[in-house]
Amino acid sequence: MDKKKLGFWSIVLLTINSIIGTGIFLSPGSVAKSAGTKAPLIYIVAAIFTSMLAITFASAAKYVSKGGAAYAYSKAAFGDSLGQYVGVTRVIAASIAWGTMGTFVVRTTLKIFGFDSANLTYVTIGFLVLMIILLLINIFGTKLLTIISDISTIGKVLALVVTIIAGVAILAYTGTSHISELSSLKAQDGTPLIKEMTATTFVTAVIAAFYAFTGFESVASGSQDMEEPEKNLPKAIPLAIGIIAAIYFGIILVGIHLNPVALVQSKEVVVLASIFTNPILEKVVIIGALVSMFGINVAASFHTPRVLEAMAKEKQVPEIFAKRLSNDLPLPAFLFTAIFAIIIPLSFRYDSTSITIISSISRFVQFLIVPIAVVIFFYGKSKEPVLDSKKNMVTDVIIPIIALLLSILLLVKFDWKGQFSVKDSTGAVVTNVKAIVSMIVGYVVLPAIMFIYSKTRKESK
Template identity: 35%
Template structure:
């Protein structure tokens, strides 16, 4: 088997991107967004997509400079130094473990609620442990196995949504999706709801920041990662808009009170078959985002181990190049978090964890452009448009969204960053001591 066959090609990266972005949220987004934006919901998807694109294009350009695992960790470390990189990298990995725990529990919840065994604690816990352990095992088998499961799960979860769009588009009532407060005054935008709608829609697009975490397992990442980020985000935006248009166009105002808006719309246009197709699609969808998480998360540890910011054995690979220790360690951390039920409090870290990836990455683009201005070989394969305007705009958007968050969430995130700081200095001191040892002692 060739090295090329063992890595993710462009379209496998795009499918991985779909799995990273499109999760269970799309099945609830129409109802939640309609409550804030009313018949502006479809337009709000495009408006939010443009704002998210300003950040994603910065990630695309930054990805074009490097072929190493790590994504925001690498970009931050190379632009602003090792300490800044460590804070971003370690917080990112730990937050991703929490997120995976949440997604594993969500997978259990949707299964138990659909098939009626929510009161069976033993079975529920077995499902939570099972999905984490099974996906860990698949990743230990190699990139080919992970790629196959990712591709299958992505296609499987997209097919029901494509069915809804293709069938439902003929049942749209235009007045339901054309912004006109005179026609539909119940749910409409104002100065308060527009911000809430933008923030809600913004988080439905997140996930693009993980693309470069496993760059070394991808073919020609300096070229393919920027392309995959742009392609994925563009298709996701159109996909979201079409799903919103069909769901809102079919259900009208009743979408706001629906607990399962996509499934309800599917039932209107195709009966019980459509309802169950979308229901099964939601199960596959949240399973798919677990697949993407299981692949990305362990590889977030590798650059930290390579740079001796955590013990080097976390970067150990087997004969087939599989990071076995990082994969097992991520599983070992994720399982107890998922079973503890305490991740609601831990998830408060997510706000700071997300934006400490976004803001340094956007600023790093300006640093790299200046640093590599006269080095054609080092320049990125992709350049975000509008010169310095786009990175600056992206940072402003990030700061605005961060400022809108509850102060407690920001305090918890910053407190955790302060708490992990000593780990960096301990690791650097240990690395310095090891470097000073004679070769015989190291052996």
């Protein structure tokens, strides 16, 4: 046994660290607003959906060990063209996710130090400073990255556990639950804020909760550095998600019983902190969130450029993105993805709700393609040779098909019109042009440019 490789429990910890980031600190309010008292159930449903997808990605990793995760799987299963499309859109999705997390860490830092976290100038300057810090961390190498990752894991889990324990203690001491206050909340027009659950509101709530579970898709990309990934990944990832789901369930349950009004109506960056009136507990949650967010940003700054680098090595994007510094930092790829991570939040004026939804939805291309790829690997129909791995009908066919169907269901039932609309200065609902343009550029224009580049390059040889 190679002691240098990650064992089962190391994979579990890696998964926990990759998933717990900004979502649970920021999304409980939107989930509670959509689902009301059923919010804890929504997190369980999101955890089940995540488990299906996570197992699917883990199964793909045992057939394809190249870097790039979804890009590598799609290219192996379907060939260069679709692989290139998934690769480009995955870079975009990862960059958007990075930008989303960067927005939250900057705004939280500004709040902690008493600055206006809604000031666009402050946030933009903070964003640029954050990117410079991340660049320096990457230049120093993986040792510093590992230390920060470990500190982040401890900080985020500790903050969440303290939140649950403190909340339970307060509820036990006072003997009072405020969950009934959810039904009395009113919108500006006087109608109930928490409406009856429909298929659309259910899906919207599940996607909002699902954002708190994203990050699992990057875990399997390092399968070549793990012990028996074909056995350990399909077990470790669902176990980690189960642990996370239990923590999230406890958080949302405490929140809607302790202070549901603050959870739903708070304008604070770290929504979770608003459920406490005790300033010490509030600070613990905010600092825990900041540590968690920063750690996830460090991880994103490491993983995101390497997807673009993997494509450059396959000559599907300009080869300059495959160039590395002497310390193995792919600097051109880093700078490209960092710029994209800055542009998206800036174009949305750092509106947390809009970029969170865009970040969640932008991942669904790979959630549709990878399940099909795994089934293709199982039946030996891939375009490129794959590893001769032990096949399993449950993890390689049944679960991927379930994951695919669930992804399609969520996309069909999703409130596209509502999420791509915003209120203007007069309160009127208008089309969110920036969101639509961003999706068109990211999922049509850029892939088309890369496809033309690749085709032209081949024809010139």
